[in-house]
Amino acid sequence: MKEEQIIWAAARSALESSQKKNRRNGSTGVRHWELFEKLLHVFVWCLKILGFYGKGIENALSIDVNKLNLEFPNLPKSFEQLKILHLSDLHIDGNPPIVDSIIAKIKNEKYDICFITGDFRMENHGSIQAVFEPLSLLVNQINAPLGIYATLGNHDSYLMAFEFEKMGIHLLNNESKTIQLNNEEIHITGIDDVHYYFTDNAINCLEKSPLGFKIALVHSPEMYDIASANNYNLYLCGHTHGGQICLPGGKPVFKHLYNGSNYFKGLWKFKKLTGYTSTGCGTSGIPxxxxxNSELTFFTLHKEKEELES
Ligand SMILES: [Fe+2]
Structure with a gap:
């Protein structure tokens, strides 16, 4: 592990121990997860009494496959038709059967690179061990020649970094990687979670990223404005689960965002930045x-036609 990552791990460890939500807006409220769990138990009990709980589980196991074509004026020609598999919010230990659902959806697809934007664990505290076996099963079935890149979410622990490395997942903790094809390159920046674990390094990393075509991987949309100000082209995130439990018509009861609440779901645009907030594959709190709906998403990148013809 590089020196910067050891420093990151020490800082993340301290934040995880503090039980505070460290956010960009300065709020440092305590995470009252014990109270939240009690409220969830009451909610589950009500759903079971009313006969809705089984339908909710059935809904969670059904994963949509969304496919989007995105155009960019400055995409290097060597990356024309780059196909990305985007997974988010697996919460994989809380509902391991989603692994089979995801594998079934991706096994006949061809893609170049895979991005996973955080929240591997169901709870935001406690053991991480139950994450690794189902995640390993899934990772072994992801066939991405340019690699698997991930960021951590607010449900994740810095301790996952060591196992992920063994699995072949490139975890980006406030750092950028350059991918080269035929002497051309694009840059991938992964930011540690900013919903609970914001540090100035998140902003510094976006500000110091290389010039050129840039993709930001962040657990939540909450850094959209900083990414835009630093000329990112594509911003992929999740975190909101599209609300997970919504009113009829898809209106969310909670978005769990302190910034960028307009970007809680799907494709969005802010100035020249194109963003996508995945509803995620899994569920948190209750399954x-x-x-x-849950989703996994394929993006195919294209250079804007005018540029190709010139
Ligand atoms: Fe999540």
Whole structure:
């Protein structure tokens, strides 16, 4: 592990121990997860009494496959038709059967690179051990020649970094990687979670990234404005689960965002930045969904036609 990553791990460890939410807006409220869990138990009990719980589990196991073509004026020609598999919010230990659902959806697809934008664990505290076996099964079935890159979410622990490295997942903790094809390159920047674990390094990393075509991987959309100000082209994130439990019509009860709440779901645009907020593959809190489908997403990148013709 590089020196910068050892420093990152020490800082993340301290933040995880503090039980505070360290956010860009300065809020440092305590995470009252014990109270939240009690409220969830009451909610589950109500759903079971009303006969809705089984349907919620069935909904959560059904994963949509969304495919989008995105155009960019400055995409290097060597990366024309780069195909990205984007997974987010696996929360994989809370609902291991989603592994089979995801594998079934990706096994006949061809893609070049895979991005996973955080929240591997169901809870935001406690053991991480149950994450690794189902995640390893999934990673072994991801066939991405240019690699698997990931960021951590607010449910994740810095301790995952060591196992991920063994699995072949390139975890980006406030750092950028350059990918080269035929003497051309693009840059991938991965930011540690900013919903609970924001540090100035998140902003510094976006500000110091290389020039050229740039993709930001962040757990939540909450850094969209900083990414835009630093000329990122594509911003991929998740975190919101599209609400997970929504009112009929898909209106979320909670978005869990302190910034960028307009970008809580799907494709969005801010100035020249194109963003996508995945509803995620898994669920947190309770393994159910209503009026908000799970998804995995394929993006195919293209150079804007005018540029190709010139
Ligand atoms: Fe999540």
């Amino acid at each position: 159910i969904r209503f009026n908000s």
